[in-house]
Amino acid sequence: MKRPPRSTEPAAAASHLGRRELLGSAALAGAALLGCRPKKDPYRIDKPPVPRVPGWRTGEERWVLSTCALCEAACGIKVRVVEGRAVKIEGNPEHPVNRGGLCSRGQAALQALYHPERVRSPLRRTGSRGSGQWKTISWDEAIGEVTAKLAKLRAAGGPERLVLIDGETGTLTHNLWARFLLAYGSPNHVGMGSTGSAAVELDTPYRQGLYGWRADDLERTGLLLAMGTDLLASSGQAMHLQCASRARRPRVICVSPRRPGCRVDEWIPIAPGGYGALALALVHVLLRDALVDSRGFEALPGAGRTPEETTQVTGIPAETVERLAHALAENRPALVASDGSVVAASNGLSTAIAISALNGLLGERERLARVLGTVRMAGWPAPTVDALAAARRAVPRVDGAGTAACPFGQSRVQALPAAIASAKPYPVEALLVRGANPLATLPGRQAWAAALQRVPFVVSFSPWLDETAWLADLVLPESLFLEAWDMVWPAAVTDPPVLSLRQPVVGPVHGTRQSGDLVLALAAGLGGSIGSALPWKRQQDVVETSFPPQSMAAIKEKGAGRSVCADDENCKHGLGEIVDLESTTPHEFAFFARRIASAGTRDGTRSSEAAAGSGLPPWEAPRFSGDPLQFPLHLVPYRPAPFVADGAHAFPWLSELPLVSGNPWPLRAEINPADAARFGVADGDEVLVESSVGSCAAVALVSDGVRPGVVAMALGKSGVVDLVVPDEDRLSGLLAWQGTRVRLRRAS
Amino acid sequence: MKRDDDNLRDSRRKLLAGLAVSAAGVLAARGRALAGESATSDEPDKRPRRWGLVIDLDRCVRCGGCVVACQQENNVAPLGPKQAVRTRPIHWMDFLPPALGSSLPTPIPCMHCEDPPCVKVCPVGATYQSPEGITAQIWERCIGCRHCMVACPYARRYFNWSEPRWPGDELSSLNPDVAPRPRGVVEKCTLCHHRIRAAVERAAVDEEPLSDEAVRRLPACAQSCPTQAISFGDLSDPESEVSRLARSPRATRLLAEAGTRPKVIYLREDT
């Protein structure tokens, strides 16, 4: 049939199919059919491939024991690994610290492990500092560059000009770095002065002359006086306190400016910085009413302070103090436990002394408290220290800790920016930063940024491009704790104390390396006495050979190993030394005075305190920064339950926790209703909190769980740190976190 | 011509509508029928279990560990600050305002009611009560009408307003035993039935009875709790821990007057 010639009229419908129409409909049909193909299964999980690890069967799963690193408690964990990928973290039921429980942080750790923002390989800065221009380099190049710089510094005779800021404590890796600095010749191993462990750290050295963690037997405690908001929620002790209370919860009285988010029997609001005064008043009542055996405590400075005298500082009525003292005496053994916020004041050390004294009076002997002394790394050779290192190790530290400026301090990180800026006592030529992000987690951001710019060579080991790493020359990303070997001494002390194993649950997700491997590589690259001081090839070798084989076998099986004391049949292979407080002399404060008397001699000067007779520093009221008229409220920064010291962005679940004490989005300024009325602020209003050095936007939360005169704000998110004035306790060098005054107003 | 076309169209519409309704009905009926059929013949001598939870408000320290444990175990994606402000983040185990005489927030999972209102309103049988008392949600059936969310007096159901995002390698950490849910589906606490199923199976393979001790900390929330405030078990077994705790003078239930007969029992704070 002849088809009519093509015309300009529209083609008739249906019966005639032109070629164009044919192809068009074929294309349409094809597209429609393509669209009808089976959709991707929305319920299927297609995981990215992992580097093949020999021996994994399809679908096979294993549980690997390790130790969490998200706070100093060091809870034991078991991680479920399916086909080479970690899919669940749970508490290890056999671990004495947490006995199977695990807080929100540990549970969320997998978010950090697989986070898209992890730095995957070493980076070298190509633009100017802070420009964010990076080039990926190989590990050999990265380590080679660091080694070359450090070798040059040493050859020029100035190894002390290397500063390591190290946010980690209580691990074997920390000890490796300490040994590296020893052999290299620098005294500048600067800790971050963790708010969590600080209080514990201050206790035993000054009472027992030992460095180590106390072990308190909670199950035998009749009454726990918990000082500080964070103790029960997020301190290194929190998990252990909670787990230990399963069988029998002691009566708990919490003293803090902000009501803790967890269950306590009584909350006594206290003014910031008033803990020492409260402790002294309690000591006074206990001694006055002869409620306790008081031998040796009369010499305690400030023991004469009555409750009435201290009310001004504490804000606690005298009758409450009397009642509390009697409650403590009647519920023996009683324990006074505190978190870092308690000593985070300008009178931190004397506060710690007063609380120690109180504990001593309250039946330490009955409470069977022990101390884990030095952890013996039996497998380590003696360190080799050459003449240069020996000489330069003796010079004063750059942060002034141990000098007249800070006689009893271990570390004084907040002093670094000024020291770097002034180049006193000597300029800092190289700065290494690991496990820390000072720019974002310490006050004085501008000063830190300026200081970093002044240091010629800055290396960050951060797994993230955090604020500090942003200004570095090289980023050598460390593996996360789930990918690393280590041995940890938990801050959450158990009785008897234990050491806890950390081992990789998966291979490194990216091209990162364990911190221990990095320091060993640097030592090998530098060679000489440094190389022989750290003769191992891998971090794993260090961990596996540091302790006797029997102990290692026991540790691997349980995930935690016991440190044993002299009487234990396993003790010949003891991992550490345990000191029973029972066995010390009854007048503990003799130790105290000796320790303080002998301190402060590093640079040849003796502290005026030590020279002043009893050797105990006088007690003084806390100091606050900011004019009280302009800044009528006290800022109380606290650690919320899911507090992560550094890298909160890597754990989004924690920011979405449906608990105010979990510090969910957005940041809140918690104030008492009386203050809210005074400043015309309603619950939910956007407010501006200002101090003499900075300001911060927040949302008001009006609650009677906050003492009048106080603004409580959670740490961990950006903002709060900018408000804090970096005042410190001159004796211990600890930052006075709770020493800042602020004002608050509605943001219009 | 037009009238005929209209008639044809109308009757076609009616037919389609009728088919749709009966299809939905058939689906729902089938779903309920399947669901209603009794449990496995593997254990003919066992009475049917009634799984329940006991939450001790005195022990609970409100740490939030259970919330995150549940999210990790069940592949619940975080939503970010913008959605968080709109209260859309999904917390199968949540903390609601203080109740039952406490001044602290209330940890609250799905109540797994004996008489669940949500099951009655589901048009497609996506939610039903399992033979062992779990109020279950079958993700694939859910059409996202959210009637169940309205019906639940405890507000324990969550809707996926957006497609869950697992950026970077986060997919790697998903639990292979739980299907992640796409946009448009309602989800809620399942009492970690996948863990229950695995435990029952393991016990059967090992030829051992499933003891109460073995299940007391079975769901992720119970397992993670530092103070062991959450206990899980068989309420129809009078010797189980949960039954024992349910007989405590401190035992109570939320919204008892609503008639839902929740199987999550709270123990009031000890004052």
Next chain:
Amino acid sequence: MSHARRSIGTVLVIAVPALLIALGMARHTPAASMGQAMSHKRHLAKEMKCRACHQGVEGQALASFPTLADCMDCHKMPQGNDPAEPSVRARAARGDEISWGRLNRLAGHVYFSHAAHVTLASMKCEDCHQDMTAIDQPTAPDIRPDMDGCVACHREKHASVDCLACHK
């Protein structure tokens, strides 16, 4: 339109969509590559049991595949005369673990436990899987992926038809 053009047109109407369908489906056929040359026919001819290699069937949900170490239990000595056989030892020497291809994939929301079926229900492999005695390498799934077959057998054997028994 000429007769020839109409024919071409007809062919195109059929062929183009068919091609597109084929392409679409091809994307969804699992890769037939097994990762390592291995003949079921030969292994079964040696009277080996399925579970000698698929060891997970008795205790696990997923039947597993053998690891290189499992293969080397026998293949550390030369076995048979297949030219591909020495490649097993070569792989072991280089530590190159075998990446088996999975053919049977149930939908993401389905839980299937081999342990429940093999150990608890005492089923045999051939009750569900094809007879492998004549097959070298399978190239296609042999399990029906939809629910009807499963439910029919469950009903017949009085096994659980509770949704939660199989849904994740």
